[in-house]
Amino acid sequence: MHPLPRLRTVVIFTSLVLATASFQTSAARAVLPPSADTLVSVGSPDGPFSANKQNEPAITHDPTDPTVLVAGANDNIDMEACNAGPDDDCPFTPGVGVSGVYFSFDSGSSWQQPTYQGLTARGCTGEPGDDDPECTPEAGDIGTLPNYAEHGLASDGDPALAFGPKPATGGGFSYAHGARLYYANLTSAVPGAAPFKGFEAIAVSHSDDTRAAASGSNAAWSDPVIASKQNSALFSDKEQIWADNAATSPHFGNVYVCYAGFRSVPGASQPLFVLTSRDGGSSWTQKQVSSAANNTHSQQGFGRSGCTVRTDSHGVVYVFSYAFGVGSPGLGRIQMVRSTDGGHTWTRPTTVQTAYDTCSEVEPSIGRCVEDGVAGARDDLSPSPSVDIANGAPSGQGATDRIVMSWVDGRTLNHEQVMFASSDNGGGRWSPARPIGLPGQRGYYSAPAISPDGMEVWVVYNAWLEPFKDSAVGPQNDRPLVGVMLHADSTASGVGSFSLVHQGRDGDARGSSQNNLAAEFLGDYVYATATNTYGAAVWNDVRNAADCPEIDAYRQELHDIAVSTGAQTSEAEEPRGEAARERTQEREFGQPPDVQMQCDPRFGNTDIYGGAWSNP
Secondary structure (H helix, E strand, O other), X not given: OOOOOOHHHHHHOOHHHHHHHHHHHHOOOOOOOOOOOEEOOOOOOOOOOOOOOEEEEEEEEXXXXXEEEEEEEEEOOOOOOOOOOOOOOOOOOOOOOOEEEEEEOOOOOOOEOOOEEXXXXXXXXXXXXXXXXXXXXXXXXXXXXXXXXXHOEEEOOOOEEXXXXXXXXXXXXXXXXEEEEEEEEEEEEOOOOOOOOOOEEEEEEEEOOHHHHHOOOHHHEOOOEEOOOOOOOEEEEEEEEEEOOOOOOOOOOOEEEXXXXXXXXXXXXXXXXXXEEOOOOOOOEEEEOOOOOOEEOOEEOOOEEEEEEEEOOOOOEEEEEEEOOXXXXXXXXXXXXXXXXXXXXXXXXXXXXXXXXXXXXXXXXXXXXXXXXXXOOEOOOOOOOEEEEOOOOOOOOOOOOOEEEEEEEOOOOOOOEEEEEEEOOOOOOOOOOEEOOOOOOEEEEEEEEEOOOOOEEEEEEEEEOOOOEOOOOOOOOOOEEEEEEEEEEEEOOXXXXXXXXXXXXXXXXXXXXXOOOOOOOOOOOOEEEEOOOEEEEEEEEOOOOOOOHHXXXXXXXXXXXHHHHOOOOOOOOOOOOOOOOOOOOOHHHOOOOOHHHHOOOOOOOOEEEEEEEEOO
């Protein structure tokens, strides 16, 4: 049974809120046919590396105007070229941001990427040879979030977006003048600045005018606010944001951010935090909602990460995260905490699902779990939960509050499964977990979305089409990766069987790359959102990336050296963190190729693709 609505909340409704709910069902749509998808990161170049690199996409829709979609991604569009400085070095340019943002005003049929003003390294193109001076970023055009460099900050990716109501005159929140867009991401200091303590912080920006933001107006965005409570030992990571967007909620308008706080020795002290804003993102309070250690069967696991946060129509806040298992693969736990008082207090974590880490193979050259093969793309967070709730936004009326969850279970190499479960009683009971991926596909990252009225469920995922490869060297398209969108009907009796809506074009994932060139890179997640009339999704896509045989040979060399010596070449990175996100490759492990001279210009050209499809 669905929980009854609280009678006291009926006074919140106005004719305007009801009008927006009606508008949601009748708004004009221009969704794609089932056979089509579209490029989301439209402003980013095809080459050279690393400006052509995008990953870790997120997406949200405006509940007051469902034709409006906004996406984010890690986007290297403003980075220096590999020819700048040493030609075998493709670093993240210090102080240059990577948090891209993209807008659609036709339900995902087309996208635009604005150009703002900020700190950029686009002019550092260099020449063949290693005699170029070190790149010095300058003020100029940027394709990432604005207003960061002016405050001594660089936007560092891990994008998370959400729409909520705008603050109302006289207090509270209202959709009377539209919705507010929130964008959360990691941030670090511009070299020479010290805007906060620690290594990486969580920053949140907002915009009340998506049209102006899409046109390239810096003024359409607020200044970034440091939301996390930093100390000198803290590395904040893997955040997600959500706004309480259903008017039936007594906490309507609150904004929540969950994140993993890595302190001291990585993994030994790593609690989960939740931030709450009650004033539209201007100020934040912080609560620790888990223990600092992750103890599993009397052993300490790495920690927890990959959190997701949502609210139901009654304002209950749900935060889910993944507590890593012990061993390879380890049996980890998907855990949930809840707050019924707007983030003031939280329940203790409870385990709602179990999942095996997708870590049957650890790549010795980078020390991270990989799924596709030697020098592959890291997949540590594949088993992390992604969640959505049918909360009836924007009005909240008639909400089923069904919770849907997807994740990837990696208990058996070459048989990784996209899993799905749902709950109709606030996470107390769950439907049996079931695999939903298509035959012949190995799940990589996944995300569900449920329509606000609870009638339609969508799941997007990336998938590998070939088994694990024992060598980085191989024939063309040796490691095909695709994006997939599924749909299921949702009724009072549960969520039905999933069917294929769309499968994108595949491409060779070896054409993706960490900036240090040591391995592939595709990030840590994909994302979906749903209105009452269509579902939309974004995913990592390599169809336009070119494999570079010289890079393949170099990665194999790093792997062989690491196996024979027991040493790692570097920490895996993206975009900056985990041990300060290395700037150069350690030369003692081999000489990288001169990328722009030896590789196809499209090497590293990972894109964000997506689509929106009408309810079947």
